[in-house]
Amino acid sequence: MAPIYARVTIDGKRAEISLQRQVSVTYWDTKSKKTTSRTPDGKALNTYLDQVYAKLLLCHKQLSSDFELVTAKSIKARFIGQDETHKTLLDLVAYHNQNMKGVLKPGTLKNYYTMENYIKRFLVQKKRTNDIFLKHLKYSFIIDFEQYLRKGPSLQNSNPLNNNGVMKHLERLRKLMNFAMDLEWLEKNPFARYKLKFNRHKKEFLSKEELKIFEEAQLDDKGYETVRDIFVFACYTGLSYSDVRQLNENNIVRGIDGDYWIFTQRQKNEQPVKIPLLDRALYILDKYKTYPELNNGKLLPVYSNQKINVYLKEIAASLYIYKHLTFHSARHTFATTVTLSNGVPIETASKMLGHTKISTTQVYARVLEQKISNDMGDLRSKLNRDNDGHKITAVK
Known part of the structure; x- marks a missing residue:
C-alpha cells in the first residue's frame, strides 16, 4: 500500500x-x-x-x-x-487579540480572552468541533451561542451568566464580526439582524441627605474611615476608581480662576478631564497629605476595588442606608446629587465626567423630584406675575 x-x-x-x-x-x-x-x-x-x-x-x-x-x-x-477566504472564527479571535495589544486597555482585552474561552468551550461541547469557518457562521450560530451562555456554567463558578453578562460577550463577538467584514474575511455578517437586549439596572447614588450622613458619620474602624473618605472624594470630583487611584501631586494645579483644579486623563478613554476642586474634596486631600503609607507621589491611600466595595456595603448598612453601593456609585452621586441637582448644566457635568458624548451623561443623570418641584415652583412664580411684575392671585 x-x-x-x-x-x-x-x-x-x-x-x-x-x-x-x-x-x-x-x-x-x-x-x-x-x-x-x-x-x-x-x-x-x-x-x-x-x-x-x-x-x-x-x-x-x-x-x-x-x-x-x-x-x-x-x-x-x-x-x-x-x-484568506477560509479563515476560521478562532483565526479571527487570535488575529484581533494579537493586534489589539497596546490599543485596547488590559482590562478590555482580558474580556476578549474570556469570550474566546467561552467560544472554544461552546464549539467543543455543542458543535463537536474545535473550530468553524467564518463563512459557515449564520444567525442560528449566534442564537445557539446565546443560549449556551445563558444555560451553561460560567467560567468563574457553576452559575450561569446573567442577561447583561451574556449580552456583553455577544457585543464583543459582534465587534469581531464587524472587524472580519473590514478585513474582507467575511462576506455576510451573521449579526446583521440580531439585536442586543440589555436590562437597564437602577444605578444607585446617594441623595443629598444620605451624602451628608456618609460624610459626618463617626466610624471607629480606621479602614472604614479611609474608604469612606475616598468614596466621598469621588462623590465631589466624579472620578472613577482607576482615576482616583492614579491621582498624584502633578494632577493638582492652579486653574484659570486661581483655585485648585484636578488636571488628569481618564484611564478608560484617555479623555482629558479638568475638575475644579470643591472644599470637601480639598479637605480630604489635606487630611491624607501626611499619610505614612503613600508613595510615588500618590495623593490618597486607595485599597483594591473589591475591598472598597465590600467596605462600602458594610458602612452603608451600619448607617441604615439600604442601597447597593459600589465605588462607581460615587460618579452617579457627583452627576446627580452634587452637580445636576444644583443647577450645573449637563454640558459642564459631562465635561468634568470625561464623557465624549452628552448621551453618556444622560445615563448617569437623575432628575430628582425635589429638582422638578423647585423648577416648577420658579415657573409658577414667573407665570403668576403680570407684565408689570404684579402678583396674579388665582380666583376659585
Whole structure:
C-alpha cells in the first residue's frame, strides 16, 4: 500500500497535497493516475480522485478570476482552506487579540480572552468541533451561542451568566464580526439582524441627605474611615476608581480662576478631564497629605476595588442606608446629587465626567423630584406675575 498525493506544478514550482488515501501499488495505473481495481472501494477512490482534480481546477480558476497571484502554494492553500477566504472564527479571535495589544486597555482585552474561552468551550461541547469557518457562521450560530451562555456554567463558578453578562460577550463577538467584514474575511455578517437586549439596572447614588450622613458619620474602624473618605472624594470630583487611584501631586494645579483644579486623563478613554476642586474634596486631600503609607507621589491611600466595595456595603448598612453601593456609585452621586441637582448644566457635568458624548451623561443623570418641584415652583412664580411684575392671585 502507498499513500496518494496530489502534486501541483506551476512555473516549475511544486506543492504536494496529501489526500489521506492509500492504494495498492499493484493496481495503480501511473498513466491514468487512477486505480485499476474494479471493487466498490476502487471505484469510490477513482470518483474521489476526479473530485479532487476538479476542485484543484476550480481553485486555479477562482484565483485567476480574483486577480490573485497564482502559484502552486496559493492553489494548495485555497484547496486545503488555509488562504484568506477560509479563515476560521478562532483565526479571527487570535488575529484581533494579537493586534489589539497596546490599543485596547488590559482590562478590555482580558474580556476578549474570556469570550474566546467561552467560544472554544461552546464549539467543543455543542458543535463537536474545535473550530468553524467564518463563512459557515449564520444567525442560528449566534442564537445557539446565546443560549449556551445563558444555560451553561460560567467560567468563574457553576452559575450561569446573567442577561447583561451574556449580552456583553455577544457585543464583543459582534465587534469581531464587524472587524472580519473590514478585513474582507467575511462576506455576510451573521449579526446583521440580531439585536442586543440589555436590562437597564437602577444605578444607585446617594441623595443629598444620605451624602451628608456618609460624610459626618463617626466610624471607629480606621479602614472604614479611609474608604469612606475616598468614596466621598469621588462623590465631589466624579472620578472613577482607576482615576482616583492614579491621582498624584502633578494632577493638582492652579486653574484659570486661581483655585485648585484636578488636571488628569481618564484611564478608560484617555479623555482629558479638568475638575475644579470643591472644599470637601480639598479637605480630604489635606487630611491624607501626611499619610505614612503613600508613595510615588500618590495623593490618597486607595485599597483594591473589591475591598472598597465590600467596605462600602458594610458602612452603608451600619448607617441604615439600604442601597447597593459600589465605588462607581460615587460618579452617579457627583452627576446627580452634587452637580445636576444644583443647577450645573449637563454640558459642564459631562465635561468634568470625561464623557465624549452628552448621551453618556444622560445615563448617569437623575432628575430628582425635589429638582422638578423647585423648577416648577420658579415657573409658577414667573407665570403668576403680570407684565408689570404684579402678583396674579388665582380666583376659585
